[in-house]
Amino acid sequence: MDDAADIATHIPRLRRYARALTGDMTSADDLVQDTLERAWRRLALWRSGSDMRAWLFTIMHNIFANQLRADRHNQTPPTEHLSANLSVAAPQEDRLILRDLNKALGNLSDEQREVLLLVGLEQMSYEEAAKVLGIPIGTVMSRLSRGRDQLRAMMSGIGAVTQLKVVK
Amino acid sequence: MNSSTADVSELDLHAYVDGNLPEERRRQVEVFLTAHPEEKERVRVYQEQNNTLHALFDPVLAEPVPPKWQNPERHWTFLLKPAAAAALWIIIGGSLGWVLRGEYNGKSAANIKFAKQAAIAHAVYTPEVRHPVEVAAAEETHLVNWLSKRLGNRLKIPHLSALGYDLVGGRLLPGDQGPVAQFMYQDKNGQRLTLYVKTDANAERETAFRFAQEGTVAVFYWIDHRLSYALSGELHKDELLRIANVVYEKLNP
Numbered sequence: 001m002d003d004a005a006d007i008a009t010h011i012p013r014l015r016r017y018a019r020a021l022t023g024d025m026t027s028a029d030d031l032v033q034d035t036l037e038r039a040w041r042r043l044a045l046w047r048s049g050s051d052m053r054a055w056l057f058t059i060m061h062n063i064f065a066n067q068l069r070a071d072r073h074n075q076t077p078p079t080e081h082l083s084a085n086l087s088v089a090a091p092q093e094d095r096l097i098l099r100d101l102n103k104a105l106g107n108l109s110d111e112q113r114e115v116l117l118l119v120g121l122e123q124m125s126y127e128e129a130a131k132v133l134g135i136p137i138g139t140v141m142s143r144l145s146r147g148r149d150q151l152r153a154m155m156s157g158i159g160a161v162t163q164l165k166v167v168k
Numbered sequence: 169m170n171s172s173t174a175d176v177s178e179l180d181l182h183a184y185v186d187g188n189l190p191e192e193r194r195r196q197v198e199v200f201l202t203a204h205p206e207e208k209e210r211v212r213v214y215q216e217q218n219n220t221l222h223a224l225f226d227p228v229l230a231e232p233v234p235p236k237w238q239n240p241e242r243h244w245t246f247l248l249k250p251a252a253a254a255a256l257w258i259i260i261g262g263s264l265g266w267v268l269r270g271e272y273n274g275k276s277a278a279n280i281k282f283a284k285q286a287a288i289a290h291a292v293y294t295p296e297v298r299h300p301v302e303v304a305a306a307e308e309t310h311l312v313n314w315l316s317k318r319l320g321n322r323l324k325i326p327h328l329s330a331l332g333y334d335l336v337g338g339r340l341l342p343g344d345q346g347p348v349a350q351f352m353y354q355d356k357n358g359q360r361l362t363l364y365v366k367t368d369a370n371a372e373r374e375t376a377f378r379f380a381q382e383g384t385v386a387v388f389y390w391i392d393h394r395l396s397y398a399l400s401g402e403l404h405k406d407e408l409l410r411i412a413n414v415v416y417e418k419l420n421p
Contacts, residue, residue, distance in 0.1 A: 005383045006384065117221070121225060
């Protein structure tokens, strides 16, 4: 079996996750590029038969976490969570919800966003997400719970502001 | 029931949202939610968050993968695995043979690429639990009319129930030269097959079945009068060939 070709089958998913995580196409594709380079280099270390998706997402998480550490060290202001692909053919109202959620997602902590995306978008089990992020499953659950709650608060907050305007 | 629903925890609610609960526990949580409208609303919002994430980011899956990601400079990586390096030399030798026989040309390169794209589309969409297809089998007439219109060719959906594979549905995907249709099938064990179909305007011809292996995905592909087909599955080559023959017969009764 060709392991390098096997890596290629995971690229669209890595890219989707990176786009949601960074909120920016260029940084996302850089992250995928770095992940692939490291994966190709370390392919010999990958245990054949083990879960390749988990292995690749672990590599991506490690690179992302390192970048965050470096950014925080250099005091770089966080990049704005720019809109992803909003060319989706959605009715106006749906498009607003999409934009709101994308914005709210960018306001979560990076740690919460990672958990929320691995579970909600990548549909990993809590055990898999814990393994990929190298944290206990209890931490996955508390980040998931807080992340979802904050998203909910932010989304309803946006609604409340609109309502106030209407009243005036 | 009350005693079992009283201890529904925060963890249960999230596992309910993510579809990670065993059937019995899921039912208990549902009973609990009926009795607790506020929690029910919260769960609904969380489910909507998941759906919105998919609506926002699933389009990324269909973006064409840059060539630099498909062709790693992997020569020196392979040196780390002697067996793989040996295999590589055998492949190089084999390819040279092809070239010398004059078999290798642009056309076959395009066909190999077609098989690869079919395998990638298979690998991307078959693991999807919530969104495996855009249009489900229940709306088969709509599905076939819609995709026929987009591909500019009358399509047929072969029925494979006799082999134990039921139609799940289909979706439209972007290809190199226009839209591509993907039909998905599933057997009772959850094993999935996909049939990938594109219009090939210049190909007023037929080809024999060709085989490609991309990672764990096996692909048989062929051209049949202006349409190119690729059948992909994580199955043994012989088993997939048996199914490919049936697909071909159903398409050409």
